[in-house]
Amino acid sequence: DTAVSQTPKYLVTQMGNDKSIKCEQNLGHDTMYWYKQDSKKFLKIMFSYNNKELIINETVPNRFSPKSPDKAHLNLHINSLELGDSAVYFCASSLAGLSNYEQYFGPGTRLTVT
Amino acid sequence: DQQVKQNSPSLSVQEGRISILNCDYTNSMFDYFLWYKKYPAEGPTFLISISSIKDKNEDGRFTVFLNKSAKHLSLHIVPSQPGDSAVYFCAATGGGNTGKLIFGQGTTLQVKP
Numbered sequence: 001d002t003a004v005s006q007t008p009k010y011l012v013t014q015m016g017n018d019k020s021i022k023c024e025q026n027l028g029h030d031t032m033y034w035y036k037q038d039s040k041k042f043l044k045i046m047f048s049y050n051n052k053e054l055i056i057n058e059t060v061p062n063r064f065s066p067k068s069p070d071k072a073h074l075n076l077h078i079n080s081l082e083l084g085d086s087a088v089y090f091c092a093s094s095l096a097g098l099s100n101y102e103q104y105f106g107p108g109t110r111l112t113v114t
Numbered sequence: 115d116q117q118v119k120q121n122s123p124s125l126s127v128q129e130g131r132i133s134i135l136n137c138d139y140t141n142s143m144f145d146y147f148l149w150y151k152k153y154p155a156e157g158p159t160f161l162i163s164i165s166s167i168k169d170k171n172e173d174g175r176f177t178v179f180l181n182k183s184a185k186h187l188s189l190h191i192v193p194s195q196p197g198d199s200a201v202y203f204c205a206a207t208g209g210g211n212t213g214k215l216i217f218g219q220g221t222t223l224q225v226k227p
Contacts, residue, residue, distance in 0.1 A: 004157070031213055042116075043158070043203060043217040055212050090157050094213050101146050101207050103215065105157030 003027050004106035006091050012112045013081055020077045021109045023091030031055075032074035033092040033103065034066060043090070049074055081113045117141045118206050120218035128226055133191040135221050137204030140185065144206040148215065149178060149189050152201045161202075162189070194225045 004025045013019055025032065033056070034046040048056035049068040063079045078085060088110050092103040119138045127133045137147075145166040150158035164171040164178045164187065171178050177190045191198055204218040 033213070040219065041201075042219050045214055045216075048212060048214065056214055092157070101148060101213055101215065102160045102163065103213065105150075105159070107155070107157050 004091055004093055004104050006089075006106040006109050008109060009107065010110050010112075012114065014114055015081055015083060017081050018077070018079045019081060019111070020075055021089055021091075021111075023074045023076070023106055025072055025091075025093040025104070025106075027093055027095075027104060029093035029095050029104070030071050031094045032068065032071070033094075034074065034076050035090040035092060035105075037088040037090060037108070039087070047074075047076075078111075081111075083113050086111055086113045115140075116219075117144075118204055118216050118218040120202075120204055120221045122221050123219075124222040124224070126224045126226065127194050129196055130193045133189075133194045133198065133223055133225065135189040135191075135202050135204075135223065137187045137189075137218055138185060139187075139206050141206070141208065141216075142185070143208040144216075146207045147178070147180060147187050148205045148207075149176075150203040150205060150217075151198075152203060152220070158203055191223075194223075196225050196227050199223055199225045 007022045031050045033048045046060045047066040052068045065077045068074045088108045090108045091106040094103040148163040149161040151161045152158040162176045180187045201220045203220045205215040
């Protein structure tokens with residue numbers, strides 16, 4: 001049983017296109033995240049939702065728009081893709097609450113923009 | 115401004131020996147630290163954590179040490195096994211309820227049989 005799943009696993013697209021990455025978790029968690037791992041391997045948080053409410057919104061171009069239809073899903077839509085958007089995107093989830101920082105990650109989506 | 119740093123990009127050890135992975139941080143507001151392990155083409159998986167009120171936490175072959183005055187933590191793996199070969203990420207958080215983690219850039223550990 002996959003705890004945090006992402007689709008697609010690989011995404012190759014051209015500059016200027018719009019694409020979406022989907023994330024689902026079946027852990028019953030109420031907080032979900034999107035991370036970007038760039039070419040230098042840094043994992044950086046982009047967004048976080050708690051019970052469908054945006055709680056973390058890092059300095060990310062507004063071409064990136066997260067959407068949480070329910071607390072088990074957090075999708076990432078990217079408009080007008082650029083070469084610099086090429087990276088691996090990870091979704092994660094956790095149970096909210098003080099002193100509970102363990103996050104469970106999905107397998108990642110490798111986005112290549114040509 | 116990289117608040118969490120793993121200065122060794124790679125480490126190679128012999129099976130059965132100790133692996134020591136290091137992590138430094140700059141933000142004195144960080145009060146909880148985690149180590150994640152990542153295999154190729156998979157997401158990071160949680161390994162072990164430590165609160166700033168402790169200086170050591172042990173779980174089987176894995177022990178994390180925290181030196182707050184030096185803003186330094188380390189992960190010890192004893193004995194190292196070939197299956198431990200992976201990328202290890204150190205992460206830190208300043209608490210609160212947002213769950214925001216700041217990650218280091220990772221150290222690739224290779225354990226040779």
